Amino acid sequence: MGALFQLFINGLINGIIYSLLAIGFGIVYRTTRIFHIAYAGFYTLSAYLFFTFFKVLKLPFFISLILSLFSISVSGYLIERFVYLPFYEKKSSSGVIFIASLGIYIIIVNLIALIFGNEIKIILEGVQPSYSFYGIMLTRIQIIQALIGFILILIFSIMAKKSKIIKALWAMGDEPELLISLGLPFYNLRKLAFIISSFFVFTSSLLTVIDIGTNPHVGLPALLTSVVAVIIGGIDRLSGWILGSFTIALIQSLVIWKFSANWAPLATFLILILILLLRPQGIIGTKKRIEEI
Amino acid sequence: MNYLLHILIMIGIYSIVAYSLNLTTGFCGLISLSNAVFYGIGAYVYTLTAIHLNFSFIPSLIASLIITGIIAFLIAIPALRFRGDMFVIVTLSFQMIIFTILYNWVSLTRGPYGIPAIPRPLINISFKEVGLKLSINSLFEYLILILLINLVFLSLLFILYNSPFGLALKSMREDEKVSESLGKSVFRYFLYAFVITGIFTSAAGALYASYVTYIDPTSFTIEESIFHICILLIGGSGNIKGPFAGVIFMIILPEILRFMGIPDTIAPNVRQIIYGFLLVILMFLRPRGLAGEYEIK
Numbered sequence: 001m002g003a004l005f006q007l008f009i010n011g012l013i014n015g016i017i018y019s020l021l022a023i024g025f026g027i028v029y030r031t032t033r034i035f036h037i038a039y040a041g042f043y044t045l046s047a048y049l050f051f052t053f054f055k056v057l058k059l060p061f062f063i064s065l066i067l068s069l070f071s072i073s074v075s076g077y078l079i080e081r082f083v084y085l086p087f088y089e090k091k092s093s094s095g096v097i098f099i100a101s102l103g104i105y106i107i108i109v110n111l112i113a114l115i116f117g118n119e120i121k122i123i124l125e126g127v128q129p130s131y132s133f134y135g136i137m138l139t140r141i142q143i144i145q146a147l148i149g150f151i152l153i154l155i156f157s158i159m160a161k162k163s164k165i166i167k168a169l170w171a172m173g174d175e176p177e178l179l180i181s182l183g184l185p186f187y188n189l190r191k192l193a194f195i196i197s198s199f200f201v202f203t204s205s206l207l208t209v210i211d212i213g214t215n216p217h218v219g220l221p222a223l224l225t226s227v228v229a230v231i232i233g234g235i236d237r238l239s240g241w242i243l244g245s246f247t248i249a250l251i252q253s254l255v256i257w258k259f260s261a262n263w264a265p266l267a268t269f270l271i272l273i274l275i276l277l278l279r280p281q282g283i284i285g286t287k288k289r290i291e292e293i
Numbered sequence: 294m295n296y297l298l299h300i301l302i303m304i305g306i307y308s309i310v311a312y313s314l315n316l317t318t319g320f321c322g323l324i325s326l327s328n329a330v331f332y333g334i335g336a337y338v339y340t341l342t343a344i345h346l347n348f349s350f351i352p353s354l355i356a357s358l359i360i361t362g363i364i365a366f367l368i369a370i371p372a373l374r375f376r377g378d379m380f381v382i383v384t385l386s387f388q389m390i391i392f393t394i395l396y397n398w399v400s401l402t403r404g405p406y407g408i409p410a411i412p413r414p415l416i417n418i419s420f421k422e423v424g425l426k427l428s429i430n431s432l433f434e435y436l437i438l439i440l441l442i443n444l445v446f447l448s449l450l451f452i453l454y455n456s457p458f459g460l461a462l463k464s465m466r467e468d469e470k471v472s473e474s475l476g477k478s479v480f481r482y483f484l485y486a487f488v489i490t491g492i493f494t495s496a497a498g499a500l501y502a503s504y505v506t507y508i509d510p511t512s513f514t515i516e517e518s519i520f521h522i523c524i525l526l527i528g529g530s531g532n533i534k535g536p537f538a539g540v541i542f543m544i545i546l547p548e549i550l551r552f553m554g555i556p557d558t559i560a561p562n563v564r565q566i567i568y569g570f571l572l573v574i575l576m577f578l579r580p581r582g583l584a585g586e587y588e589i590k
Binding site for chain 1: 394
């Protein structure tokens with residue numbers, strides 16, 4: 001029973017990390033309807049930017065943090081300005097943008113592999129201290145992950161309820177043309193969506209990387225996790241994304257407990273297919289026709 | 294000389310892949326990311342029947358075609374309820390699921406250890422008293438075998454492309470509702486196309502397994518699926534020229550890089566970066582690919 005409870009707590013902490021990922025993917029998908037595959041590249045890029053500042057240039061921790069956060073936000077801006085925006089202005093179909101995004105992903109990952117090599121890079125060396133509460137072992141990094149993640153999710157949820165800008169972003173997903181006629185800064189809102197997305201992918205990537213290190217191919221599994229979370233929870237609501245993330249994380253814990261970690265992807269994707277077939281609007285979501293989803 | 298033969302063999306294997314995927318992507322307009330599954334299952338069924346049941350080449354090949362056909366059918370039924378992004382997601386999910394099974398079902402597939410020493414093709418045909426026994430060993434014999442199989446499969450596919458079936462698929466690709474109103478079941482037509490793609494791709498997988506004589510699940514990952522779809526996206530789809538251009542380009546480019554003196558350690562990355570740039574530029578300037586007919590929607 002102790003092992004199960006430990007795995008449950010680990011599942012909750014993973015759920016927080018997955019929620020950050022899901023918010024980053026969801027905010028772009030919900031507002032611009034772009035299937036942002038390059039998000040996987042951004043996940044890898046975040047880790048390697050931090051690695052470059054912190055380990056290669058040997059800058060202090062917080063300065064590296066700020067510099068890499070700044071660089072990843074700029075990258076988010078640049079990809080919208082120089083890749084997605086031209087496609088939008090050309091009125092390209094969603095399939096075309098999907099493939100272009102895949103191209104960007106391939107470029108980013110292979111550039112990183114070319115520069116840094118394929119082996120694993122560790123950021124914090126040595127064994128991290130761990131604490132035990134009532135028989136549950138938590139490492140210091142897990143506590144940091146849970147705290148930072150929880151605070152960020154909380155802040156973003158409050159902003160989504162209160163802030164007019166986030167509400168405008170949501171409206172953009174429904175009726176992009178209407179935004180322009182309402183005099184809202186449509187193009188800036190699109191850029192904002194990408195910057196927010198970059199911020200969340202950065203935090204999620206960094207919180208994982210300080211724990212287990214990184215290699216150039218970590219992005220794709222992370223992207224798939226966020227896609228599954230957003231779809232099974234329900235695309236339209238922030239609470240759906242978070243619920244989806246926790247669902248996946250807890251189911252993965254359950255699979256690890258019953259079978260082994262190797263089988264976790266099978267469970268994740270089976271659930272995705274089942275949800276899509278039985279409840280295509282997601283766990284919490286309003287019912288729509290299948291063509292709209 | 295062997296080097297040239299090797300490249301020709303790879304072109305032969307991938308042209309089967311490209312022309313069969315063409316039916317799904319170019320004719321139905323569906324971007325499928327589960328193609329490496331068919332390729333992989335074809336390879337595994339061929340290998341397992343050849344090793345454990347001592348099947349010769351043709352029975353093994355037929356076993357892979359049948360089993361992959363059944364699996365393609367099972368994948369198609371849920372997947373074809375979706376279009377666009379969601380179709381991609383569902384096929385990708387099946388790719389991940391089957392890869393996980395291939396990787397973890399160690400008692401059957403030996404998982405990450407892979408299966409070495411796959412027998413070379415042995416063609417054993419006997420009809421009444423007349424028997425034919427051929428074992429294929431040298432690269433040149435391989436090339437002949439692959440050419441023959443290409444001849445059979447590609448002519449079947451080319452007949453399909455121009456048949457009423459192929460033309461109906463094209464009309465559905467352009468407008469499903471109009472075709473439905475003319476009494477054609479889009480679901481059924483797409484289902485046939487998807488299953489045929491699976492069956493033919495598995496033949497390429499079986500050929501690959503018997504050619505390299507060693508398989509492990511890492512040859513059939515999501516990256517392989519992306520590679521398959523890239524052939525059609527870069528070359529183009531919906532006609533006969535497009536996939537051909539794609540295969541030639543994707544197989545020859547690495548060799549050109551090699552002749553340009555790019556070291557082997559970085560060559561795979563440089564190649565991928567070129568593919569990435571090409572995808573972005575082609576999608577912007579020419580979404581139908583180098584020589585294709587179908588423009589991605």
